[in-house]
Amino acid sequence: MISLISIRMRKLELLLLLLLATCHTIFSIPDGLLPNGNFELGPKPSQLKGTVVTARDAIPEWTISGFVEYIKAGQKQGDMVLLVPEGASAVRLGNEASIMQKVKLVKGMFYSITFSAGRTCAQEEKINVSVTPTNEKRNWGVFPIQTVHSSYGWDFYACGFRADNSDVEIMIHNTGDEEHPACGPIVDSVALAVLNHSKRTNENLLKNGDFEDGPYVFPNVTNCGVLIPPNMDDPHSPLPGWIIESLKSVKYIDSDHFFVPKGKRAIEFVAGRESAIAQVVRTQTGWIYDLSFAVGDANNACEGSMTVEAFAGKETVKVSYDSKGKGGFVRGKLRFKAVSSRTRITFFSTFYSMKTDGSLCGPVLDDVKLLSAHYFRHR
Ligand SMILES: *[C@@H]1O[C@H](CO)[C@@H](O)[C@H](O)[C@H]1NC(C)=O
Numbered sequence: 001m002i003s004l005i006s007i008r009m010r011k012l013e014l015l016l017l018l019l020l021a022t023c024h025t026i027f028s029i030p031d032g033l034l035p036n037g038n039f040e041l042g043p044k045p046s047q048l049k050g051t052v053v054t055a056r057d058a059i060p061e062w063t064i065s066g067f068v069e070y071i072k073a074g075q076k077q078g079d080m081v082l083l084v085p086e087g088a089s090a091v092r093l094g095n096e097a098s099i100m101q102k103v104k105l106v107k108g109m110f111y112s113i114t115f116s117a118g119r120t121c122a123q124e125e126k127i128n129v130s131v132t133p134t135n136e137k138r139n140w141g142v143f144p145i146q147t148v149h150s151s152y153g154w155d156f157y158a159c160g161f162r163a164d165n166s167d168v169e170i171m172i173h174n175t176g177d178e179e180h181p182a183c184g185p186i187v188d189s190v191a192l193a194v195l196n197h198s199k200r201t202n203e204n205l206l207k208n209g210d211f212e213d214g215p216y217v218f219p220n221v222t223n224c225g226v227l228i229p230p231n232m233d234d235p236h237s238p239l240p241g242w243i244i245e246s247l248k249s250v251k252y253i254d255s256d257h258f259f260v261p262k263g264k265r266a267i268e269f270v271a272g273r274e275s276a277i278a279q280v281v282r283t284q285t286g287w288i289y290d291l292s293f294a295v296g297d298a299n300n301a302c303e304g305s306m307t308v309e310a311f312a313g314k315e316t317v318k319v320s321y322d323s324k325g326k327g328g329f330v331r332g333k334l335r336f337k338a339v340s341s342r343t344r345i346t347f348f349s350t351f352y353s354m355k356t357d358g359s360l361c362g363p364v365l366d367d368v369k370l371l372s373a374h375y376f377r378h379r
């Protein structure tokens with residue numbers, strides 16, 4: 001009797017194993033957290049020396065290198081409580097330390113990586129996210145980790161890449177060079193999403209003018225909005241079509257957490273004139289074009305008068321919006337004549353805005369459309 005049961009159990013085990021094996025081979029990552037992307041599964045006690053992880057493969061699904069700490073929520077360093085962005089644990093990367101994960105992707109597709117990070121004791125920390133192998137000259141992006149954009153002590157960041165192989169490795173590296181090796185940034189919630197890179201249409205000469213195509217936004221966290229750092233042009237932009245110009249990030253926001261003028265996604269200018277967003281479009285020299293867009297506020301208590309400036313050809317317009325911080329928008333328009341075969345369309349916020357808690361905020365931009373007046377006249 002007992003042996004019969006145990007044989008049955010074996011069969012069941014075998015079936016389960018088989019099933020798991022099949023799942024593993026057809027496994028291609030859906031939008032969302034990477035396996036153990038939030039580091040909730042940690043090292044065995046024998047693989048920890050205090051908080052320091054002592055074995056390369058101690059954190060399930062990840063490989064580490066260098067001085068990596070496994071941080072539990074509520075843990076202190078001196079008087080300072082170390083912030084864990086999500087769940088019960090996160091990792092902290094010391095000087096030149098890295099975490100890596102191998103993922104299976106669809107070759108040729110574009111992806112975005114979203115992760116949360118907060119700085120700890122160092123003034124300025126930088127994280128280098130890279131993807132290998134690649135056919136490009138550059139396959140990495142550097143993120144300055146600041147804490148001026150949220151009142152939580154950490155933020156979400158995103159970058160984009162094209163999968164040049166079906167097996168790639170994502171590496172998150174602290175480029176820091178602090179006196180104290182444990183002064184590095186805390187990293188949590190690493191997610192991946194497919195970017196569509198949809199084409200321009202006759203309805204809109206701009207690509208991704210409504211900002212619907214963009215990085216993964218976590219549905220269930222309170223601190224939301226994803227910072228998109230500057231100078232990541234296609235294919236590294238996690239916001240297909242758009243380039244973040246100048247020095248600072250813009251924030252990608254979604255309608256689950258914020259007010260957005262149209263659809264589910266929009267951007268917020270959180271660094272005044274220091275963050276501009278641009279797109280270069282093909283135009284016919286001498287033709288007249290109409291640019292239209294929505295300027296509003298995200299319903300995030302960002303109050304005051306706001307102005308968004310738009311540039312195209314030789315024209316410019318300033319659109320003012322008086323924010324009560326409760327959501328809403330106005331429409332802006334710019335008619336211009338194309339002076340060359342390529343026109344750069346640029347937007348930025350004239351002023352800095354700040355919430356009462358000191359975090360930076362600003363006007364929302366959405367529903368950006370470009371049409372040729374010429375095209376419609378002659379259709
Ligand atoms: C970022 O990481 C990649 C891959 O390791 C490396 O080639 C690149 O030089 C790094 N960039 C910086 C600024 O550290």
Ligand SMILES: *[C@@H]1O[C@H](CO)[C@@H](O)[C@H](O)[C@H]1NC(C)=O
Pocket residue numbers: 196212213214
């Ligand atoms: C991307 O394309 C997929 C499949 O066509 C679609 O389901 C999804 O909504 C698109 N996402 C965005 C942000 O456009």
Ligand SMILES: *[C@@H]1O[C@H](CO)[C@@H](O)[C@H](O)[C@H]1NC(C)=O
Pocket residue numbers: 032033086087220
């Ligand atoms: C948020 O959602 C992700 C993915 O659905 C899940 O893994 C994670 O545990 C959730 N976090 C919280 C705080 O509920």
